[in-house]
Amino acid sequence: MAVHGEPRVASENFTVAVHDSDGLTLIELDGELDVSAAVTLRDALVAADLDEGVDVRMDMTGLQFLDSSGIGLVVGACKRVRASGGTFSVRCDPGQVRRAIEVTGLVEYLQLDEGAG
Numbered sequence: 001m002a003v004h005g006e007p008r009v010a011s012e013n014f015t016v017a018v019h020d021s022d023g024l025t026l027i028e029l030d031g032e033l034d035v036s037a038a039v040t041l042r043d044a045l046v047a048a049d050l051d052e053g054v055d056v057r058m059d060m061t062g063l064q065f066l067d068s069s070g071i072g073l074v075v076g077a078c079k080r081v082r083a084s085g086g087t088f089s090v091r092c093d094p095g096q097v098r099r100a101i102e103v104t105g106l107v108e109y110l111q112l113d114e115g116a117g
Contacts (some may be wrong), residue, residue, distance in 0.1 A: 016044045025054050030062030033070035045077050053085035060092040066100045078110060
């Protein structure tokens, strides 16, 4: 079960918020997910306790930038969730962040779909 509360702020350029609703854990990312913000996302993912077969939706529609350290954390979270019997998907708008995921060949693996909705 995810941790509730205020968004965790890594810097003025990145926030992560975790919400539970009707068996779904929603992880909302906003700002720039780079190496300096990665530790905050990692801490939020650990606190969210993703090893209990939860269904996770990661919303990246608020991200303006995503680097390889952020992609690694997202893939690691996806592996954890699925290994425990849960589901994992990502919502992402067209643009730079989606292109970063496309270049890595992870669109299908992350069950990526476009934002809004």
